[in-house]
Each structure stands twice: as structure tokens, then as C-alpha cells.
Amino acid sequence: MEVLSKIGLDDHYENKLTLSTVLEIDRNDISGKKTEMESLPGAFLKKLMMANANARSVCLASSDADNSSSDAGSDSYNAINPLDLTTAVFLCSDALLQQALVQKMSLCQFAIPFLLPDHETREITMMLWSMRGIVRKFSPSYHAFTKSFVEERLVLSQVPLVSFVRQGKSNFSKSLILNKLLSNPKQHHDTFCHRNMTCCDIPRRISDGLVEIAWYLPCGNRNVDRFTDPVAVANLRGDIRVFDKQFSFLCQTSAAVYIFCDDTQNIKMLEGIDMKAEVFLVTTSSQGKFFTLKKMATKPSLKTTTVSQKKRSEEDLVKVLQTSVATMLETCPSKISVENMAKSARRSGILVDEDGEECQSARKNAGKITRTITTVAEFKSKQLLSQGSVWKGLSWLEKESYRLRKAGRQNVEHYRSYLKTQEKELRRKQERLGKSPPMADFLHGVVTSEAQRSHFLRWLEMDLENLSRQDLSGLRDQYTDLRRKSPQAKERIAEIDMNISDCCLGLEHFFRECGQLYKYTSYLPEYSQQRKVMEHLPAHCAQMLLDGFPVELFDGDASNIPMKWITDVLAELHDVMHSKSNVKVVTILGAENVGKSTLLNTMFGLRFSVGGGRCTRGAYLQLIGVGEDVRNELGCDCLMVIDTEGLKPHQMNQDDDSHERDKDVATLAVGLSDVVIVNISEDSAAEIKDVLEIVVQAFVRMHDTGKIRPVCHFVHTHKSDVPTRERKERETQLSAQLEQMIATASGAERKHKITKISDVIEYDPDANNWCGNTDTQTTWLHLHFTG
Structure with missing residues (x-):
């Protein structure tokens, strides 16, 4: 078609644009320059994926304006109507990208x-x-x-x-x-x-x-x-x-x-x-x-x-x-x-x-699973067999083997041997439990063709959301209301939080099961049929990352990273990318309900789960490609973005274990990251203090690892516009708070060489503070990397 050729989309009428190609960071993303006519689709798509309400107003490069000396009729011919641009983009996008575009258009x-x-x-x-x-x-x-x-x-x-x-x-x-x-x-x-x-x-x-x-x-x-x-x-x-x-x-x-x-x-x-x-x-x-x-x-x-x-x-x-x-x-x-x-x-x-065969076949496969669900809690306990008490027990044993908090006066090696024996017993129990029929159907859906897998995962994701939405919506409203009005009601808040966890059922629960199945089948003989079925699973999961699906890094229910599973998935990713997998990591931290997931979605065009209450549990990662024209400049082949669960203010933590969990999440985020975004709400000074203490302690913990100090950006979110003078005062107060907290945290961690914030964080108060309005979601960070 003439219009497609004019804007550089004619090749994509047959070979469709994909979500991963649209999200890829290129020269235009970094330069911020106006775009030429053939780059209009890319500029439109980038703005739209960031839920920019001005996406339909993409403009031409100055070179086009300089060459506009022709008559009005010619100018009209050389321009393009926004509706034509939208239609062209949809005609040239695959099904997964079309669905992502529609969700962003709805948000705009x-x-x-x-x-x-x-x-x-x-x-x-x-x-x-x-x-x-x-x-x-x-x-x-x-x-x-x-x-x-x-x-x-x-x-x-x-x-x-x-x-x-x-x-x-x-x-x-x-x-x-x-x-x-x-x-x-x-x-x-x-x-x-x-x-x-x-x-x-x-x-x-x-x-x-x-x-x-x-x-x-x-x-x-x-x-x-x-x-x-x-x-x-x-x-x-x-x-x-x-x-x-x-x-x-x-x-x-x-x-x-x-x-x-x-x-x-x-x-x-x-x-x-x-x-x-x-x-x-x-x-x-x-x-x-x-x-x-x-x-x-x-x-x-x-x-x-x-x-x-x-x-x-x-x-x-x-x-x-x-x-x-x-x-x-x-x-x-x-x-x-x-x-x-x-x-x-x-x-x-x-x-x-x-109505296409791939979509309908995927829907049928997803339906086999969802038809077996009567109540979410019952399904999780009876069909996701490797999770629950077994997985939590294994998680505790793994952490205890390093921390030795219950060793008392026992010989350390004897205690570790005892823990190892307990772990083997639980692994044998997992093996006896085996694989449920719904999990077999899930694995069948994952290992099919790439196009059908994407449809299957989206069908299953939407069906699971439909099943749990009614219960979750009310519980999240209760949780948010009680957290805001009565943060001292710890037991009730914890009870609702547990109910939310019980009612949640998403793709992450199925992939947690995959991780456990993969772990214990790796101990089986090489000729085992069950092992042969599972050994290709990390490769399929690596492809999911490339296709734009989030993958759970840190299990929010068991407070554990399935190391073998994640390690092998990332190893497969390295192979799929032909070793061009030099990664820079951007992670976000902050309290509950301050819009962390929304900020990442807006900045990078991602699709982390967004909702009320304690929606994100654990940590999830998504992958963004980097174009060859800017890889040397950014120093990486791809960007890994990690979304983390909300940190709870100290007065809302029911016990020391939950507070320790928050510190673990923060330490994990800081330890992995080249850039850390700390999203703080300006509505509660006490909450800011509690969250910052956790974050600062995480930076202090990582000081002796030899890792280059990560860049840290602080995003201040407001429910209404704040005058510039007041905003500057708050930023100055933040710097003073950080210096005080560094002294306290370094003492607690017995690292007395740390005396100032710059010892653990690369942070410029004038350049690394950003102000955003929660009503307009206008915050945009210009991230830079070191090392």
C-alpha cells in the first residue's frame, strides 16, 4: 500500500512488528530528536507504549519542514493523518503487540x-x-x-x-x-x-x-x-x-x-x-x-x-x-x-x-486448566503440589544453612548436615507428589510454537484474572483503606494480606511450580523421560523474556529465589542472544501503592501488573533490547528492568521476619542493579523515613562486595502540584536525612568506614531528584550508567 511504503512499514505488512522490536531502545530514544517520516511509526509506537497522551501528535524532522516549499497540495500529500498512522500500525503489528497497543490507547x-x-x-x-x-x-x-x-x-x-x-x-x-x-x-x-x-x-x-x-x-x-x-x-x-x-x-x-x-x-x-x-x-x-x-x-x-x-x-x-x-x-x-x-x-x-487456529487452539488449552478451578485456594493446594508448605520449608532450610540462626550451641557442620538431610527429605516428598494434570496441560501450552505459546499465556493470564477478580477487588480495597486509616491494626492487615495471597492465582504460580519440577527432575537419571520433558523448559522461558513477558525472579510467598531455575533460564537467554547479552539492570524500590509498577510501565512501555492493594509480591524482571546503534554508548546489549514488591513501613510489619523480608528484597535489588529508582510518596513523612532506612541499609550491606556503586534516582510522587520552592526544600531535607541514616546503618552493620552517602551511592541531589504527579503520571527519568 502507498501509505505503508511512505512511512516505512511496507515490509511489515507481511512480517509483522512485534512487542520486543517496538520496546527496543534506539537512537531516537536517547537523542529525543524529532523524527523523519519513515520513523513516524516508531515515534508513535514509543510514545503510545509509554501511555503518552500526545502520541498522536508525533511531528516531522526539521529537514521535512525545510523542504516544505512545495505547494499546499503537495504538503498535504506528504503529511499523514493520525488515523492513517494508527490504522497502518495495527495492520503491521502481530496479535500480541496489537493487544498491548490497545491497552495503552485505553489508558490514554x-x-x-x-x-x-x-x-x-x-x-x-x-x-x-x-x-x-x-x-x-x-x-x-x-x-x-x-x-x-x-x-x-x-x-x-x-x-x-x-x-x-x-x-x-x-x-x-x-x-x-x-x-x-x-x-x-x-x-x-x-x-x-x-x-x-x-x-x-x-x-x-x-x-x-x-x-x-x-x-x-x-x-x-x-x-x-x-x-x-x-x-x-x-x-x-x-x-x-x-x-x-x-x-x-x-x-x-x-x-x-x-x-x-x-x-x-x-x-x-x-x-x-x-x-x-x-x-x-x-x-x-x-x-x-x-x-x-x-x-x-x-x-x-x-x-x-x-x-x-x-x-x-x-x-x-x-x-x-x-x-x-x-x-x-x-x-x-x-x-x-x-x-x-x-x-x-x-x-x-x-x-x-x-478466530485464527493458533488463537483458538491456545484458548482451548488454557480452558482445560481453568475449567478445573472451583476455588483458587483449593486449586493451589491440590494442583500446585510442589508449593505450599513443602516449598516454604525448603526456602527456610536454604536460608538457615547460610544464616545459622537456630544453630544455638550445636556444632556448625553437624547442624548444616542436619539441614541438608531435611532438604533431601522434602525433595523426595516433592518427587512423590509429582506433576498434576493441570500442570501437564500448562507445560504442553508452554512448549508449543512461539506464536501459540504467546496466545496461550495471554489467554490463561486473562482467564485467571477473571476468576480471582471479584474476591481480590474487595480485599484490596479493604487492605488499602485499613492501611491508610489504621496502620496500627497489624494483625487485621496481615490477615487481609494473607487472604489476598490465598486468592491470587497468576502465571507466576505456574512458573513457580515449573521451577520446582525442574529442580528435582535435574537429580533424576539422564535417561529419565520426566527429565527429558523438563530440560528444555528454561529455553522456552528465555524466549518468553524476549517476547516481552515478565518472569518472576523472587518468590513473594516463600521469600526465595529458585536459583537453579533462574540461573538456567538466564544461561539459555545468553545462548539465544548468541552471547550478546551484556546486561544493565534498572530496579525500582519504594513503599506499597506509590506507583512503582506504573512508573516502570510508563518509562519503558512494559506491562508489569498494576492494581490496588499489595499487588506485586516478590520481584519480577522484564527484558528490553538495545539497538546496535546505541549499544556502545549504553555499554550493554539489553536492559533488564526489575519491579519489586512494596516495602512496608515499620509500624505495619507484624513481626521481625516481615521486616527482615523487606530488607532482603531491598538488598537483592541494590545488589543486582546498575541504577536504582527509589519511588517515595510525599504524603507521609514517617513512611518516607521507614522506607529510606531499609533502602540505605541495603546500600551499606553491599559496600564490601566490590560492586561499583549503583546510580540512585529518587522520585517524589505527589497527589497534587507542589510549588517549586517547597519541592526544593524537601529535596534538601532528603539529602540531610540520607546522611543521618548512613551513619546509623553503617553502625548497625559494623561498617564504620562508611561516613557519607557518596560512599555507597552515586547520587547528585541536583540531578537525581525527580518530581511526579500521581494524577498525570508525568515523571520521566533520564537514566545513565557507570562502569
Whole structure:
């Protein structure tokens, strides 16, 4: 296609872009320069993956501006409409990348491709798979009294669909009207690209026929909500007389269809359409001086009834449309999920992206596992056999063999021998427990082809989230509320925390089981069939890292690193990368719920788990490639980013063991890292002090290892804007606090040579303090490496 060739994507129409290639760090990421036309897709993708709300405003390099002396028509030809750019990127992305893009577009409150046209093949595809990852919280009217929220996967939500289409030309922007219709009084969002936006007056080429979808989700505040119930809104780009297949589909699935047209337009085409929706005509005068909203009866014959009198401004039109949609929602019996719309799409001759053999086979394999789950806690105890008390016992024995805290007056070697005997007994017990049928199904899904493995893991991940969401959502709300209001209620907080752990079931639990199975099968004879099945598992896990999946480094439940498993996975990664695996490590530390995972996702475009309460347990790593053009400059072939669980303030630790665990997590992070990001919330001085003490002690512990001092960045997150003067004062106070804590920590660790912060951390108070707003997530760090 001409547009794909123009922006340098023609090679990727067949050989699709992948998530790993998009996340790769290149020259543009470091220079921050404007991009040339052929780099527009890359610039757009990078901004989008970082959830940058200005992603659609990527600009051309100055060289293009210098060469813009041609006539206006030529300039218009050489530019590209943001909708064309979006369509081109989706046509050239694989399924996993499309799903990641949609999740980021949803976070930016952009409308999402729903029916994607391909003008090369003349096919239309419904993007059901790509939308499956979107999960949102909202407060519908039936929950307004209790002010509670519903958390749902949006493709499964039963909500009315309201569609907006155009026949002929219109004197005003339909998309601009929609943005005003959906925006709250206190906050405006450009959900749909419109004429008044930069570059959006450029003619569209490949995005004509695109249907976008967005959701309006009420927050439960009547003073803010435009509508008290959730509603999905579809917007067809182009004339319905040209794109009759898309229009027919919308008429079958929508509760209401609003047709924008001139008052002289012929609407006879509606007679032959299977119309299940209410139809409204928004007509304008030929001079565009006024409009009228009319309701149309399509059966037994075309008749219209005026709903509103003639109005003269777009603001008037928005108010009339709001009233019309709100009235429809109050009595609307026609609710449908996006998943169920797929049936109508297939009947209409529209393809569905998840109907491919790989996706459906992966879904079937994931379903074999989830169908066996009645309650999460029971499944974990009966099917993940190597975990639970056995794995925790092994973890304790491993740590005790180094720390010898229970040795007392025993001979050290005798005590270690006793611990080794205990470990062998537990390993034999693991071997007797064996492998459950769900784990056999999981291993089968992991060792299949690369494309099917990615689909399988995403299906299983989403299905597991759906199973545990209802219980977890309430528990996390309780945990957060109690932690904020009554941090002294340690026992109750610990109880809820344990309940959260019991209700959690994710991919990490299955891979923990893999690590244990791999460990004990490595002791079996080489000819053992069970060993042969397991020995290739680290290679598949290494490929997962390259594909963009997170891998658990530190088990958050057993407080242990499965060393053999992780070591062999990283060794396989080294082989897969043909020894080009020089790694720099970036790790984040901080208290619970300060947005550590969100910050990493925003900075690097990653997909660490984000949610309320104590969501991240343990530590997880993701891999980002580094382009060959900047490897020498950065001194590495890839970047390893580690997300860690939240450190608890001292008053919330129930016992010394939990406090020791926090120190272990911090020490692990510091010991592995070239760069450490410490994310601190400015809302609680006591919490800052507690967290900083843990972090500083970790730096002190690592002083004698011979490791080069890691660079340390402090991110100060605020719930509201803080004046510059006050921010500077806080940063000065932080430096003084760190110096005091260094003296205390060095004394506790008996390292009296350490007297100042620079002895253990490379830290410049003027360059390594960053301020971010939790509402806007604007923080961006310019990381640098040493060594």
C-alpha cells in the first residue's frame, strides 16, 4: 500500500512488528530528536507504549519542514493523518503487540480500532482479541447508593452500544461533538481525532471505513458524570453509503444510531437494512447555521419525528445529544457485550481477529486448566503440589544453612548436615507428589510454537484474572483503606494480606511450580523421560523474556529465589542472544501503592501488573533490547528492568521476619542493579523515613562486595502540584536525612568506614531528584550508567 511504503512499514505488512522490536531502545530514544517520516511509526509506537497522551501528535524532522516549499497540495500529500498512522500500525503489528497497543490507547483515553479495514484485501476485521486486555473500574447507577465500584473486563461487560455515523458531508466535526459529549465538565479528553486537532485536517487514505470504539464509564459522582450508566460509543469514519457493511453491522448491534447528514440527503438506503437500533437523524442546513434532531421509524415505512427544535451552536447540539442518549439509557433493554457482537460480525462477513487456529487452539488449552478451578485456594493446594508448605520449608532450610540462626550451641557442620538431610527429605516428598494434570496441560501450552505459546499465556493470564477478580477487588480495597486509616491494626492487615495471597492465582504460580519440577527432575537419571520433558523448559522461558513477558525472579510467598531455575533460564537467554547479552539492570524500590509498577510501565512501555492493594509480591524482571546503534554508548546489549514488591513501613510489619523480608528484597535489588529508582510518596513523612532506612541499609550491606556503586534516582510522587520552592526544600531535607541514616546503618552493620552517602551511592541531589504527579503520571527519568 502507498501509505505503508511512505512511512516505512511496507515490509511489515507481511512480517509483522512485534512487542520486543517496538520496546527496543534506539537512537531516537536517547537523542529525543524529532523524527523523519519513515520513523513516524516508531515515534508513535514509543510514545503510545509509554501511555503518552500526545502520541498522536508525533511531528516531522526539521529537514521535512525545510523542504516544505512545495505547494499546499503537495504538503498535504506528504503529511499523514493520525488515523492513517494508527490504522497502518495495527495492520503491521502481530496479535500480541496489537493487544498491548490497545491497552495503552485505553489508558490514554483514545478511541480504539474496533472494525479495522484493509483496503489491500478489501477485508474488515473486528478487533476482539486486541481488546480483551482492557479492564476498568466504574460505578454504575445501581451502585451509586453504596458508592462502590465494579471492575470488569470491558469486552465482557453488558452495556448499550451507541453509534455515530455520517451520510454525505457535514458542516461540523462529528468527532469533536463526540468528544464534548463524553467529556466530564471538569476534564476534556480528545478521545476521537477531529479536524481541529493538529494534522487532523489532512485527508485520510487507509483509515476510511475504520470504526472506533470508546466507553463512557461513570465514577459515581452525579456532579461529574455525564451519564449514570456505562455506555459504549462507536464512530464510523467515512460515508455510510460507501461503507455499508460496517453501517449494517452497527445497525444490528447498537441500541441507537445517530446519523449526521444534510437535511437534503436521501435516506432511502435505510429501507433495505436490518435495523435493530433506534435511529436518529442529526440534520444541518446547507449553510450550517442550524441543526435539528429527528427520530426515525424505519418500519413499516420511513418516517421522522422532530425531537428538538432548530439550534444554532455545537454546544446546543451536545446538550441535546446528551439528553437523547441519557433518555435512551434509562429505558434501554438492548445491552450487548463486545464478545457477543462477534456473532453479528461473522454473519455480516466481517472477520474476527481471534478466530485464527493458533488463537483458538491456545484458548482451548488454557480452558482445560481453568475449567478445573472451583476455588483458587483449593486449586493451589491440590494442583500446585510442589508449593505450599513443602516449598516454604525448603526456602527456610536454604536460608538457615547460610544464616545459622537456630544453630544455638550445636556444632556448625553437624547442624548444616542436619539441614541438608531435611532438604533431601522434602525433595523426595516433592518427587512423590509429582506433576498434576493441570500442570501437564500448562507445560504442553508452554512448549508449543512461539506464536501459540504467546496466545496461550495471554489467554490463561486473562482467564485467571477473571476468576480471582471479584474476591481480590474487595480485599484490596479493604487492605488499602485499613492501611491508610489504621496502620496500627497489624494483625487485621496481615490477615487481609494473607487472604489476598490465598486468592491470587497468576502465571507466576505456574512458573513457580515449573521451577520446582525442574529442580528435582535435574537429580533424576539422564535417561529419565520426566527429565527429558523438563530440560528444555528454561529455553522456552528465555524466549518468553524476549517476547516481552515478565518472569518472576523472587518468590513473594516463600521469600526465595529458585536459583537453579533462574540461573538456567538466564544461561539459555545468553545462548539465544548468541552471547550478546551484556546486561544493565534498572530496579525500582519504594513503599506499597506509590506507583512503582506504573512508573516502570510508563518509562519503558512494559506491562508489569498494576492494581490496588499489595499487588506485586516478590520481584519480577522484564527484558528490553538495545539497538546496535546505541549499544556502545549504553555499554550493554539489553536492559533488564526489575519491579519489586512494596516495602512496608515499620509500624505495619507484624513481626521481625516481615521486616527482615523487606530488607532482603531491598538488598537483592541494590545488589543486582546498575541504577536504582527509589519511588517515595510525599504524603507521609514517617513512611518516607521507614522506607529510606531499609533502602540505605541495603546500600551499606553491599559496600564490601566490590560492586561499583549503583546510580540512585529518587522520585517524589505527589497527589497534587507542589510549588517549586517547597519541592526544593524537601529535596534538601532528603539529602540531610540520607546522611543521618548512613551513619546509623553503617553502625548497625559494623561498617564504620562508611561516613557519607557518596560512599555507597552515586547520587547528585541536583540531578537525581525527580518530581511526579500521581494524577498525570508525568515523571520521566533520564537514566545513565557507570562502569
